[in-house]
Amino acid sequence: MPTERRWVTLTTKGASQMNELVKMLQKAAKDEHAAVIQYLRHAYMLGEGEEACEIEAIARDEMRHFWMLSRWIRKLGGTPTIERNPVDLGGTAISDWMHRDEEAEKRAIALYRDYIAHIKDPALKADIERILADEENHREIFAHLAGKFRRLQSAEGRVPPQSEAPSLLPADREALEWGVRHEYTALLQYLFHSFMVKDEEASRQLELQAINEMQHFGWLAEELAGKGREMPLEPHPADLSLEPSSMLRADIKLEQDTIRKYEHFIQRVQDAKLKKLLTFIQNHEMYHEGLFKRLLSQLQG
Ligand SMILES: [Fe+2]
Ligand SMILES: [Fe+2]
Ligand SMILES: [Fe+2]
Incomplete structure (x- = not known):
């Protein structure tokens, strides 16, 4: 009997930990989904050009992250989510959009650093580290773009009025x-x-x-x-x-x-x-x- 009870406790604990992990990954997937939409909207509003291509490439990275996280959720017995966390589309100047994108990257970096500290599975940890490295690179790109557009201070750096x-x-x-x-x-x-x-x-x-x-x-x-x-x-x-x-x-x-x-x-x-x-x-x-x-x-x- 004691053995049986011990077994139950262990599996229950295992299951609840697994559940916790799935919830963490689902939260991250909703953030990645939001990043895809936020960055694409900014890229398309910028129109053709080098910067728009750069932002679009970042959005594709976020899509890959979403895919990696969803595959892990499935592997852990959970259901991937297509829900999206809020997007930040405020600001009228392009430099402001870039700043908001940089802030989104900072939040992602903090989240993944925290996850890495808690995740034990080496394969999952490696995947999260790989995602984190991307986010650090993205943060730098957005910081650079924010500075670039801020310096432009010209009509180019502003959204054309609706008229x-x-x-x-x-x-x-x-x-x-x-x-x-x-x-x-x-x-x-x-x-x-x-x-x-x-x-x-x-x-x-x-x-x-x-x-x-x-x-x-x-x-x-x-x-x-x-x-x-x-x-x-x-x-x-x-x-x-x-x-x-x-x-x-x-x-x-x-x-x-x-x-x-x-x-x-x-x-x-x-x-x-x-x-x-x-x-x-x-x-x-x-x-x-x-x-x-x-x-x-x-x-x-
Ligand atoms: Fe279609
Ligand atoms: Fe990401
Ligand atoms: Fe179709």
């Missing part, structure tokens, strides 16, 4: 805003499904298509920012099914609805360049639909 924004027809704006929100949703949904599905081929394919949706997101958000409009920050509701066939059925439905919606926009948008872009993206979605259908029939054997 100077190029014109954008309502139909074109609606297509872009809907598209950004949709692509954000698709990317989160496919990533979540890729984390949860056990079948390796399905997981890899879902991950690849999530990356493709992220490209779509970038193209549309950049287009919107080029017209002086802020990218929407909220996705549509995502399907978080846990059973593989339900996941794929939801993914197929999302693609079908999207193909129809893009068709509707293609007929209505005025800008020829935008029409071409939407047609190109719609073509990818048709590929996704076919791919998900094949994966579903493979899974159903």
